[in-house]
Amino acid sequence: MADLAGVNGQREHFRVVGKPNLPGRLSYALATGIAKFGIDYVLPNMLHAKFLRSPYAHAKVVSVDTTKARALPGVVDILTWEDEDIVKLSTGGFGPPKPWLDNVAHEEGAEVAVIVVAESEEICEEALRLLDVEWEVLPHIVDILEGRKPDAPVIREGIPEVPSMFAMGGKDNPPKQGNVSYSYVIDGDIEAGFKEADHVIEYDLTIPAFASHMPNPPGSVAWWEDDPYHAPGKTLHIEGAVQRREQIAALYGMPPEKTVQKGLFQGGKYCDWGMRRSQEITPLLAKRTGRPVRCVNTRAQTYDFLMKQRYMYLKVGFKDNGLITAIDDFSIADGGVPGSSTFGTSGDQSYGPYYTMRCKNIRQRMEIVDSNRGMMYVSGQHCPFNWDAGTMAIYLIAEKLGKDPIEIAKINLHGPTSQDDPNPVPSFEACLEEGKKLMNWNWHPAGTKKLPDGRMHGASFRYQICPRHAFSGYDCKLEYRNGVVHLPTQGPVTGMFAVEANAMVVAEELGLEYEDISIDFDYREKFTPVGGGSDGTTASAWAMKECANILKQRLLEAAIEEAENPPRPSAMFAMPKPPSPFKGMNLKPEDLDLMDGKVVLKADPSIGVPLADAVSKNIFATYSGRPPDALWSLGMGRMLDTMNTAYCEVAVDTETGEVEILRFGVVADPGKIMRLTSLESQIDQVMYFSQGCQLLEDFVYDKKTGVKLHNNMIDYKKPGILDVPRVDRKFLETRAGNAAYGANGISHSLANTHLVIIAIHNAIGVWVDPPATPDKVLKALGKA
Amino acid sequence: MSRGDQVKQGGNMTLTHEAAQAISADKVASLPATPAQYRCPICGKICVNHEDLKFHYANEHPDAIVPIIVKLNVNGKDCEVLIEPHWTLQRTLQFQLGLTGAKQMCDSGACGSCTVIMDGRAVLSCTILAAECEGKVIETVEGIAANPKWKTLIDSYCRWDAMQCGYCTPGFLVTAKALLDKNPNPTEEECREALAGNICICGTYPRHSQAILEATMKMAEGGE
């Protein structure tokens, strides 16, 4: 049930929250190119730095002679992994501690062993060519099916297995063998579940590897400057490590006050939260050379992060009515290079899409295979986890029983409170009802519907929860100064307009307009509205709403105080204020309200004073806290509040193998819409992500050498404006979430890897692995 | 009493359209007519002029190729720019003229983020050598932003959130402006075709035609 927690969670009328077409506070900077990203910074007298990058998928630098490189005119500094300054740097990230720069490269293109600093990037490159490097080429794994074989070369001897920090039952996992770590989770009685079943289906699916979605190549510029106003010593100024100022400060043992970063624009992150070495090394190089140093990745070097590839083999038992009784899930997942996260491998098994189902007999066994493919920080943007396995199961059961998959989903989804709750989930029911209308939903079995133009028609459906994050708290501050409400924030600006939604909430609560709130960006501030997808907005806005109401109370108290005892004007010759209509009324704060920019009498709102006149003193309000835990994080799917449904229709040309997405449909219940225009855009975005990874994007390696073949934007194809289909969207506001006003946001819950793939199967009756390129479709049809 | 009088406008504290326009105009106005510095890109020595730099090369770096001067007309200003012969136009704009609007995303002509208008055509500044641009008339997003004529277009872009992270956005905006120069009244299909070379990883595509069409309607009405 709805839990509209917090102050004014039950607000019914909204003047500001939910409004469309309010420009973002830095939209003009972005549109006009004023906004500077890390790689845009150019300083006078600036040096450039580049890393030696491995031409091999797995190799060790045995020795390196830098003599010739040092002699090259324009070379200013060269460091190797053995230099004391480098050894002193420590790494963060996932897994056991690692040297900041090593002499072993775990993927092609990895930074390894040497950094060169020179007057220009070209001189850096020339110097790198002049290094005498003795390489020891090591065996590599870029095909995890090969890597798991008992006779495969072991690529990471001695390195501890993937930590199963999120895996339940991790202690019972078998020990690592060869390249393979294990993560097993067993719930219920799987044997009994299969015995109970009337039918058993077995199927497999491949979740492809795809690259992160980083629009701006990462990089930084750093310099040291005199700063007489703080403690002794130089101040570090770095740009290009947005939101990581404190991490950089810690890396260099600097107090945060002496670490400056003013830039706000970090570009799209999409769960690629890993810092690149180019973003961390410049302070050291600037210190050593006494000059600003710039170090940036090229686009090719930005293909160093992958969404995890995963092969899944599933066996599902179900009753005649479609109710699932047992799920046996075995998968082989890419463990990536050292430092990769466990999200999407062992981590996903405690985040249970399966737990949205009534079935309690589930076994998940996963092999996590070390590879030389790339870093896998967090694979959440496409939420591969198990959602697509569940979606597939529902589709296959429907096919087998000749029933609509929506009906199968309804039978299997449990109620809002537990896996035993027989009641429907209101948000889900509402999404389905609208979804059927939106799509003119009329399910047909696979391979049975031909379009008038001769192509085959396919449709698919999928549900998901809206998994708002609630892992962090927020430190909010509002300042009322000279008649204006200020919202100080450190940024960053990532594209989800999070601080704008916070400002809208403040305006709503204070009876002001969005434009009245001054968003003051300042890197020294504590408040940051980010928290993961659009949910960060709803979670931080919950805390900001509390803060706004504290400020409101203080403003009303001050208005009464100033009405009774008007302060003397602070300017020398200023006229005293006219007497307040509230004077002598013996009011309490609860007798007043803020409305349309005025302090008004609740009993008669026609009596009021403009806020700026009613309160002349400066007032601060702070609030530290976080919204109630999101239900999904408490119940991992066993408790359900806001949900969403997605649909896809395709036309497949069986002669050419071409797949056209006729349209996507999305009915989402974010609980409460905070900022409509960006919410719509986020829906478009995730559907295009889904399109990209199912039809276009392909991460290809040369198996023999382990070299990446698609690390450019021509071969690694992202959808363009002519590729993308129509996205029909509909939002519902059930207020069933428990962030601001019952919102949950949509997070990245809609991105997926199999919605289109299932629609293709529904069209032609055969499976095509993503990306479903025409050649693969023809092959699946036996035509190529 | 109007509401504007009642409440002090906080919006002035952050970047409004007017502020962005003023900053862009300032960037255009401060484009240097001649190189601010004749710095040797190999050893960093500051020379007094181009002749001095050539002399320095002859003595110190006899095997290296001497930087050259290229004359460009950027956003209406004639600029003599000191470049190395292999520099792209994108790099020249960023490193020598301080213009950060032509963003480098792919560096290989595949994304459109670095789009500028050259002699009336939208081109990719990462694939053009600055040395080939002698005498060319170049318009960047800063020039467009500084020109009040395009306020309506930029406003529409911002009203419609035709950006998420915003990295690709200036490239789209320049392409849109080049389209409107030729076709002030495009259809949605024509907008999409014009923007076919621009990649937005954040997937803002539908917003661009929406913004362009709204702007053209408002511009045709002569208002904002």
Ligand code: FES
């Ligand atoms: S950076 Fe020029 S086209 Fe991509």
Ligand code: FES
């Ligand atoms: S807005 Fe991020 S790449 Fe387009």
